[in-house]
Amino acid sequence: MVIQFFTYILQGTSVTLAVTLVALPLGLILGLAFALLYNYGGLWVSRLAAVYSLAMRGVPPVALLFVLYFLLSGRLVNLSPFWAGSISLGIISSAYQMEILRGALQAVGESQMIAARAIGMSRFQAIRYIILPQAIRLAIPPWSNEASIVLKDSSLVYALGVPEILRRAQQLSATTQQPFLAFGAAALIYFILVFLANRGLDLLAEKTKLPNAAA
Amino acid sequence: MISFLEFFVRYFPDLLSGIGMTLLLTAEGILAGLVLGLAATLARTYGGKFWRSLAIAYIELFRGTPLLVQLFLLYYGLPGLGIALSREWSAFLALGLNSGAYQAEYLRGSILAVGEEQMLAARAIGMSKWQAIFYIILPQALRLAIPAWANEPVSLLKASSVVFLIAVPELMTRAKMIASRTYDPIRSYLAAAVLYLILVYLVDAAMKWLEQHTRLPGLSQARQK
Amino acid sequence: MREFPPILQAKNLTKTYGENVIFKNISLDVYKGETIVIIGPSGTGKSTLLRCLNLLTPVDSGQIFLEGEEITAPSVNQDQVRQKIGMVFQNFLLFNHLTALGNVMVGLTKVKKMPHNQAKEKALQELERVGLADRAHHYPAQLSGGQQQRVAIARALAMDPLVMLFDEPTSALDPELIGEVLGVMEQLAHEHMTMLVVTHEMGFAREVADRIIFMEKGRIVEEGTPEDLFERPQQARTREFLGRISELYGKREKG
Numbered sequence: 001m002v003i004q005f006f007t008y009i010l011q012g013t014s015v016t017l018a019v020t021l022v023a024l025p026l027g028l029i030l031g032l033a034f035a036l037l038y039n040y041g042g043l044w045v046s047r048l049a050a051v052y053s054l055a056m057r058g059v060p061p062v063a064l065l066f067v068l069y070f071l072l073s074g075r076l077v078n079l080s081p082f083w084a085g086s087i088s089l090g091i092i093s094s095a096y097q098m099e100i101l102r103g104a105l106q107a108v109g110e111s112q113m114i115a116a117r118a119i120g121m122s123r124f125q126a127i128r129y130i131i132l133p134q135a136i137r138l139a140i141p142p143w144s145n146e147a148s149i150v151l152k153d154s155s156l157v158y159a160l161g162v163p164e165i166l167r168r169a170q171q172l173s174a175t176t177q178q179p180f181l182a183f184g185a186a187a188l189i190y191f192i193l194v195f196l197a198n199r200g201l202d203l204l205a206e207k208t209k210l211p212n213a214a215a
Numbered sequence: 216m217i218s219f220l221e222f223f224v225r226y227f228p229d230l231l232s233g234i235g236m237t238l239l240l241t242a243e244g245i246l247a248g249l250v251l252g253l254a255a256t257l258a259r260t261y262g263g264k265f266w267r268s269l270a271i272a273y274i275e276l277f278r279g280t281p282l283l284v285q286l287f288l289l290y291y292g293l294p295g296l297g298i299a300l301s302r303e304w305s306a307f308l309a310l311g312l313n314s315g316a317y318q319a320e321y322l323r324g325s326i327l328a329v330g331e332e333q334m335l336a337a338r339a340i341g342m343s344k345w346q347a348i349f350y351i352i353l354p355q356a357l358r359l360a361i362p363a364w365a366n367e368p369v370s371l372l373k374a375s376s377v378v379f380l381i382a383v384p385e386l387m388t389r390a391k392m393i394a395s396r397t398y399d400p401i402r403s404y405l406a407a408a409v410l411y412l413i414l415v416y417l418v419d420a421a422m423k424w425l426e427q428h429t430r431l432p433g434l435s436q437a438r439q440k
Numbered sequence: 441m442r443e444f445p446p447i448l449q450a451k452n453l454t455k456t457y458g459e460n461v462i463f464k465n466i467s468l469d470v471y472k473g474e475t476i477v478i479i480g481p482s483g484t485g486k487s488t489l490l491r492c493l494n495l496l497t498p499v500d501s502g503q504i505f506l507e508g509e510e511i512t513a514p515s516v517n518q519d520q521v522r523q524k525i526g527m528v529f530q531n532f533l534l535f536n537h538l539t540a541l542g543n544v545m546v547g548l549t550k551v552k553k554m555p556h557n558q559a560k561e562k563a564l565q566e567l568e569r570v571g572l573a574d575r576a577h578h579y580p581a582q583l584s585g586g587q588q589q590r591v592a593i594a595r596a597l598a599m600d601p602l603v604m605l606f607d608e609p610t611s612a613l614d615p616e617l618i619g620e621v622l623g624v625m626e627q628l629a630h631e632h633m634t635m636l637v638v639t640h641e642m643g644f645a646r647e648v649a650d651r652i653i654f655m656e657k658g659r660i661v662e663e664g665t666p667e668d669l670f671e672r673p674q675q676a677r678t679r680e681f682l683g684r685i686s687e688l689y690g691k692r693e694k695g
Contacts, residue, residue, distance in 0.1 A: 070401045341521075
């Protein structure tokens with residue numbers, strides 16, 4: 001019985017992972033773009049990026065998820081709940097990832113840019129070859145934290161009817177009348193996923209660490 | 216089609232009635248979390264093996280799973296074990312337990328930053344371990360924790376919104392009710408989002424004030440010594 | 441003076457960390473009112489010895505007696521013993537969240553349960569004693585190193601200890617601040633406070649000490665009056681160490 005439980009919920013796990021694997025890279029791409037615009041985009045672009053970040057991070061993810069979901073599945077375009085939900089989560093995460101990357105870019109500092117320009121690199125080349133490789137390394141530990149937040153927040157698409165872990169647990173709870181076991185199993189699976197994600201990213205941080213690099 | 220502003224003004228009283236519950240849940244959750252977090256940190260830092268393991272298990276489990284799952288486990292799961300909690304109690308407990316695990320980590324960081332030597336100096340004038348903890352370590356650790364801890368009320372305020380999924384009558388639930396009445400979910404949730412943004416801004420400002428008024432000369436630099 | 445029993449007595453103390461022997465079979469008698477200075481190269485267990493005497497670090501074997509009572513016995517309330525033995529640390533270790541006055545008061549109000557006003561009066565007296573009454577409301581971060589160390593001395597004195605232990609009290613200070621701390625300690629010696637001082641300040645040792653103990657590699661090599669040790673050292677090791685120290689001193693004074 002316990003095994004059946006788990007196999008049923010495990011099918012939801014692939015959906016949870018899929019949502020995360022859409023949202024996280026999307027958030028990274030958008031977040032990186034916004035961070036670069038903030039740092040190198042000139043006054044007005046930079047201000048716009050800052051407002052975007054403040055507004056997105058000042059609102060609960062679930063409230064934003066509902067606004068974005070209804071925009072993406074009916075109003076602007078007509079995506080399925082899975083895609084609308086995943087993309088919404090990615091947009092929400094982009095503001096948080098922007099902050100992580102912005103901090104890392106700042107930590108690398110102006111002097112690296114000056115040194116790069118001094119050997120004749122263009123601004124773009126300096127960002128691409130000198131600043132980013134260092135910033136991304138610095139960003140890995142906080143980014144790994146964000147990754148587990150996105151993994152956990154993926155449970156919110158339950159509310160959109162996407163059959164991820166929590167939705168599966170709820171269905172099981174209804175059919176088996178064993179709510180504690182069903183939601184307990186869901187919690188355990190999340191715990192293992194978050195644990196594995198953290199471990200994996202710790203290893204990545206260890207692998208990419210520069211000798212004597214701070215943090 | 217009416218403008219968003221008109222919509223916002225029309226349904227503002229409805230939403231306002233949810234704000235009270237949102238703030239109440241946040242405040243309760245922060246306080247319960249502070250007590251739990253403090254207890255967990257003390258158990259983890261100064262407790263024997265049993266209490267330490269218990270504290271670590273609590274902290275890791277609640278940080279390693281989604282709040283929504285914790286909420287469902289309490290609200291839908293516990294009745295399976297013969298313990299039925301009301302929506303409000305489930306929401307309160309889930310937020311308190313969840314926040315406690317995060318607050319424990321903030322506090323632990325600052326207790327480590329205060330350092331072993333302050334304990335040594337306190338023991339040297341004859342304080343017991345717990346006297347040293349309460350009179351010497353915690354007063355410093357709590358102050359050091361404030362800048363990091365000050366993010367927690369904002370983050371719990373935002374997190375509290377998930378309790379609308381068990382229909383606790385707070386801000387998101389009100390927005391959902393408006394959405395189903397008006398068939399205009401985008402404006403409804405956007406209105407809630409705007410109100411959350413204002414609340415977050417206010418709580419953040421309050422925390423900045425707190426940070427400034429608890430500062431002691433040189434204490435923030437204490438860890439570098 | 442010697443007809444009285446020692447106020448603090450250590451018998452055959454041994455301390456090891458794993459394979460490392462910190463000190464072995466150390467015995468030591470401290471009599472009321474005397475100032476003993478312990479000298480010796482770094483890493484020879486002097487600081488650990490002080491911490492053991494104050495029960496901050498447990499010894500592996502041996503006994504310690506305070507006023508004839510064994511304080512290493514398992515039944516002893518260690519917190520009460522530490523009230524009676526004052527300790528001054530190399531890096532001051534003031535409580536960073538309390539003012540100078542608060543630092544001196546906290547032991548009185550929380551440990552001795554003294555009423556607030558009485559504690560405040562006593563604390564101000566102790567601050568006066570170390571010449572810092574006018575700094576009572578400053579936080580540690582607002583005080584110089586020398587001032588911080590004097591507050592730390594006042595904090596220990598406030599508990600009315602039977603013995604004061606000083607663990608290299610001036611090693612963390614800038615040269616120009618050493619004098620004020622040594623001055624306070626010298627004054628205490630004149631007031632016949634019982635003191636056990638680990639220091640590299642040979643001038644202080646020569647002037648103030650009643651007895652000097654030379655420790656090396658976890659053993660007491662030699663002990664005696666300042667004249668004995670400085671003028672007629674019996675052991676070759678002592679001569680060597682004192683020679684090296686005075687060389688260093690010469691360099692420091694030139695620099």
